Amino acid sequence: MSTTTVEVLVIGGGATGAAALYDLARRGVRALLVEQHDLSTGTSGRYHGLLHSGGRYVVSDPATAKECIDENRVLRRIAPFAIEDTGGLFVATPDDPADFVPKWVAGCAHAGIPIERLTAEQVRAAEPALTPRITAAYRIPDASCDSFDLIHAFVEAARHLGSDAWTYQRVTRLLVEGGAVVGAELEDTRTGAQRTVHAACVLNAAGPWAGVVAHQAGLDVQIKLNRGTMVAMNTRYIHTIVNRLRPPSDGDIFVPVGTVCVLGTTSIDTEDPADIHIELWEVSKMLAEAEPVIPGIREGRALRAWAGVRPLYVPPEDRGQEAANDHEVSRQFAVIDHAKRDNLRGLITVVGGKLTTCRLMAEHAVDVVLQQLGKTIPCTTADEPLPVEEPRRYHELPHRLHKLEHGERGGQLICECEIVSRPQLEAAIEAYGDQPVALDDLRRDLRLGMGPCQAGFCGYRAAGILQQQRGDPDGIGTRALADFVEERFRGVYPLLWGHQLRQFYLDELIYRRVLGLDALIQPLNAEEQADAG
Numbered sequence: 100m101s102t103t104t105v106e107v108l109v110i111g112g113g114a115t116g117a118a119a120l121y122d123l124a125r126r127g128v129r130a131l132l133v134e135q136h137d138l139s140t141g142t143s144g145r146y147h148g149l150l151h152s153g154g155r156y157v158v159s160d161p162a163t164a165k166e167c168i169d170e171n172r173v174l175r176r177i178a179p180f181a182i183e184d185t186g187g188l189f190v191a192t193p194d195d196p197a198d199f200v201p202k203w204v205a206g207c208a209h210a211g212i213p214i215e216r217l218t219a220e221q222v223r224a225a226e227p228a229l230t231p232r233i234t235a236a237y238r239i240p241d242a243s244c245d246s247f248d249l250i251h252a253f254v255e256a257a258r259h260l261g262s263d264a265w266t267y268q269r270v271t272r273l274l275v276e277g278g279a280v281v282g283a284e285l286e287d288t289r290t291g292a293q294r295t296v297h298a299a300c301v302l303n304a305a306g307p308w309a310g311v312v313a314h315q316a317g318l319d320v321q322i323k324l325n326r327g328t329m330v331a332m333n334t335r336y337i338h339t340i341v342n343r344l345r346p347p348s349d350g351d352i353f354v355p356v357g358t359v360c361v362l363g364t365t366s367i368d369t370e371d372p373a374d375i376h377i378e379l380w381e382v383s384k385m386l387a388e389a390e391p392v393i394p395g396i397r398e399g400r401a402l403r404a405w406a407g408v409r410p411l412y413v414p415p416e417d418r419g420q421e422a423a424n425d426h427e428v429s430r431q432f433a434v435i436d437h438a439k440r441d442n443l444r445g446l447i448t449v450v451g452g453k454l455t456t457c458r459l460m461a462e463h464a465v466d467v468v469l470q471q472l473g474k475t476i477p478c479t480t481a482d483e484p485l486p487v488e489e490p491r492r493y494h495e496l497p498h499r500l501h502k503l504e505h506g507e508r509g510g511q512l513i514c515e516c517e518i519v520s521r522p523q524l525e526a527a528i529e530a531y532g533d534q535p536v537a538l539d540d541l542r543r544d545l546r547l548g549m550g551p552c553q554a555g556f557c558g559y560r561a562a563g564i565l566q567q568q569r570g571d572p573d574g575i576g577t578r579a580l581a582d583f584v585e586e587r588f589r590g591v592y593p594l595l596w597g598h599q600l601r602q603f604y605l606d607e608l609i610y611r612r613v614l615g616l617d618a619l620i621q622p623l624n625a626e627e628q629a630d631a632g
């Protein structure tokens with residue numbers, strides 16, 4: 100078993116862990132981040148994509164609203180490459196409680212969130228797809244934020260400063276010696292190989308799994324796990340983020356991200372941090388709630404549905420109290436110094452918050468880490484833009500098309516929907532060196548398979564190229580294809596009507612009937628072969 104020693108071990112490759120790795124590196128502390136899957140595969144890769152202005156929380160959770168507007172300004176400054184400045188609108192319809200509007204306006208003033216009242220005509224001119232039945236509308240500084248871009252930028256910047264991040268490494272045991280956490284045992288989630296990491300301090304940024312990780316040291320960290328579903332429609336409909344001007348509830352946010360419009364979300368308590376299943380009523384509800392705001396959207400083409408689990412922190416004093424609804428549970432974050440709370444040195448947990456507040460969460464958590472290390476070095480992550488050499492701008496299809504038309508991205512097209520060419524794919528596979536690579540990793544790198552056909556045509560092409568490049572000792576191409584197709588299909592199953600049903604039927608014909616993918620993974624026995632002719 101190999102052993103590595105670092106000053107700080109960060110557990111979790113979501114927005115919080117990545118921001119903490121960067122913060123530590125800027126303060127001169129070399130750290131190692133470990134993530135059980137790929138970066139941003141937890142909640143940070145399963146969210147709306149909304150850089151909150153704080154408007155959503157001004158009435159129910161004013162402290163979070165203030166944090167959101169402050170961090171909204173900071174992230175715009177340090178990570179402009181990850182943000183599309185769509186602006187935001189809060190709109191009320193005759194179905195929404197009129198007495199909420201003055202409370203909301205006062206809340207915005209209190210939190211320092213700038214708003215501008217618009218007339219119905221101004222709203223219609225700006226967003227013609229919105230209903231004419233709008234009774235109040237305000238402009239607000241929301242934006243959309245690409246978490247893949249943001250998290251990769253934090254990690255790359257930390258690597259340039261001498262820190263590192265290992266993916267597909269799960270912490271299976273925290274090492275406790277003499278009243279302190281002194282490191283962790285890791286398991287490679289692809290090969291099963293074990294390693295040990297010794298560290299002077301461990302930062303638990305495991306999001307919905309933070310309670311599970313703390314439990315490995317015998318500690319109790321209570322997290323309220325709450326699942327939400329989102330649906331991506333195949334066109335933007337609107338170019339500004341639209342929120343319903345009413346108390347937070349199901350289906351009241353519409354986010355234009357890249358080429359799609361994301362509808363969200365629901366709020367269902369769960370016990371399992373990995374619970375990302377979707378119930379059909381959730382999809383119906385998203386569409387039913389969207390229809391009065393964007394008439395006709397229900398008849399549109401829904402591309403994909405996905406779910407994420409909110410890691411909400413309920414402070415001890417609030418436990419046992421029921422919130423009016425789960426959307427109103429506080430989004431405030433907590434940094435738990437286990438030396439003070441549990442008399443166990445070397446472990447700090449950071450949990451709760453929003454993706455929008457990840458940098459601030461990291462700042463507070465790293466302050467406590469440094470206290471435990473006996474150092475006082477100020478945080479500088481809000482001071483300068485993240486050093487990004489070539490922003491990847493995952494979602495910018497026009498940018499990709501422009502490059503293709505001007506010969507900068509030549510070669511055969513592998514994914515027509517997202518404009519991914521063969522040389523690009525080959526370079527992305529090459530970048531993994533001798534590490535295992537899944538088609539889903541390449542999806543996150545290149546957006547492969549994320550368009551309307553959901554990998555119907557690019558999946559088998561990419562699997563063939565992967566197999567050619569890597570050789571095929573263990574059926575790598577077939578296995579990669581089967582896993583990828585299964586994952587793509589999972590997000591389409593709840594949307595089987597209209598165009599997406601036709602598309603799904605075609606994809607099934609390609610993979611199951613023409614390519615016989617099921618039989619390739621599990622070869623038919625003699626009897627089945629005879630049946631199949």
Ligand SMILES: Cc1cc2nc3c(=O)[nH]c(=O)nc-3n(C[C@H](O)[C@H](O)[C@H](O)COP(=O)(O)OP(=O)(O)OC[C@H]3O[C@@H](n4cnc5c(N)ncnc54)[C@H](O)[C@@H]3O)c2cc1C
Nearest residue numbers: 111113114115135141142143147149270306327407454455
């Ligand atoms: C439906 C929904 C919509 C949302 N919309 C928004 C929004 O629009 N705007 C916004 O600002 N926020 C939004 N949020 C909240 C936001 O997404 C989360 O607060 C944020 O992403 C949490 O980030 P994190 O890094 O703390 O957790 P995560 O992103 O979950 O990261 C934790 C990581 O730890 C890893 N991990 C766990 N256990 C281990 C282990 N033992 N070893 C190694 N690694 C481990 C996990 O794999 C995971 O990748 C939304 C949340 C949900 C659920």
